[in-house]
């Protein structure tokens with residue numbers, strides 16, 4: 120039947136993208152010296168039918184300030200680039216107090232990051248909560264801070280008085296907006312990464328958010344050009360750059376240190392710090408073993424440093440490849456374009472890596488293997504950049520190597536074992552149905568070495584079909600399924616499974632149980648005397664049965680990557696009964712105060728990113744690793 124109101128060609132004519140002006144990094148980065156206009160960038164975001172707020176299909180900007188309890192109004196954004204006030208693209212300082220521009224800046228960067236993830240993963244990406252729209256407060260509080268909150272289903276950006284007394288708005292910092300959005304996206308993809316686990320996993324959320332934020336800033340040629348040839352430099356804004364200025368150490372000094380110096384100048388301690396620290400981190404393989412780097416934020420900086428050093432090395436090598444032997448200078452614009460292109464390719468590689476990472480207990484080596492594997496699958500020919508080799512080498516200088524279970528030659532995950540049984544599963548259902556995937560696991564549990572009995576509860580968390588696009592339009596169809604396992608073991612069961620735990624923990628577990636039993640007995644006495652009924656001692660069940668019943672939770676799980684024909688390509692998992700890993704994890708959690716013995720079971724303390732960022736603002740480096 121024909122639709123008279125909207126012919127087919129009108130639908131096809133709707134543009135997929137919209138271009139908007141944003142601040143390239145933050146207002147302190149000026150185009151022509153310190154008093155020049157703010158450096159702006161033009162970015163593409165998915166086109167949509169916006170209503171004032173702005174409110175779109177995935178983002179809802181609510182300009183409410185919880186400190187002053189003031190609503191700053193619903194902002195009606197310009198419909199297109201040509202409708203923007205002329206001062207926006209020019210970087211007129213008046214946009215610093217233009218809240219309509221602030222709303223556009225934050226909306227566009229959140230949408231750009233979301234689109235970046237959806238492109239890399241080849242599918243729609245949801246938030247971790249059950250609504251479609253992420254709430255974003257551009258001026259949410261008077262605080263030198265910004266955070267993602269799962270509970271509040273959104274991002275909150277603070278503002279504060281800067282060194283000059285003028286207000287500083289975190290919603291105007293490119294890296295801060297992308298960093299917080301990345302937390303929200305990673306939380307939607309890997310909900311268990313906020314659970315207490317290992318120092319690496321705690322560090323990963325922060326380090327990864329910084330990696331994506333920094334690569335996002337670097338993927339704007341405007342910004343890279345400015346960093347390479349700042350207007351203040353001798354012979355500034357030159358069209359050419361000397362050969363000596365594009366070696367790896369020189370790029371490290373100019374571009375990387377340049378960006379580090381520019382980022383978050385006003386927001387000392389809270390933001391800008393990570394890159395500044397990372398750019399200076401001297402690579403030694405023992406770094407991660409030192410006590411200072413057990414603290415999650417500090418540890419996250421090592422991940423950032425490894426990725427960025429890999430980036431600089433790829434870039435330097437690529438520039439040398441571009442010229443002819445003996446060439447003494449290069450066009451700045453061309454070098455900047457290369458840098459932006461490599462930053463973009465790397466961002467895609469690392470976002471895709473998320474699908475190949477185990478859903479629980481991530482360690483840095485796993486993240487590296489995941490990135491190498493994801494990239495090999497969609498970009499088999501790496502001869503142009505040698506990205507994977509550079510990445511591996513850079514990680515190795517920080518002592519991060521693929522785990523032993525990975526392929527020794529390439530660092531990628533080993534392929535799934537052959538001879539799996541597909542007879543009893545339906546290919547079509549496997550692309551979307553959790554029960555069907557569980558059936559596949561069940562039928563193949565022996566070959567896949569997944570323990571589905573022995574008291575481990577197993578749940579398939581997600582099944583996601585994706586179409587990933589590589590260079591030259593090469594497409595890769597995959598289905599990614601994620602499962603999760605939990606077992607609660609008594610001290611005797613832990614011992615039988617070979618999982619050794621600290622003696623002091625076992626003593627505390629028994630002690631907590633004894634104290635709870637005492638409370639219960641007292642409550643019962645009071646009840647017998649005619650007082651109020653016992654006010655639930657823990658779960659209200661009798662404590663005086665077998666003492667060994669107090670349990671400790673252990674977690675495991677994996678991802679299954681199927682090819683377009685429904686055959687399993689990779690199975691990346693952390694065995695719930697892996698004695699050595701679990702022992703290490705429990706020891707770490709106990710020693711850092713994150714494992715709390717209770718009457719019936721030990722509990723893990725939940726982490727919150729808003730708390731985490733607040734600590735960081737107060738200089739978390741002086742705070743020992745507690746309740747991350």
Ligand SMILES: [Zn+2]
Nearest residue numbers: 298302325328
């Ligand atoms: Zn963060």
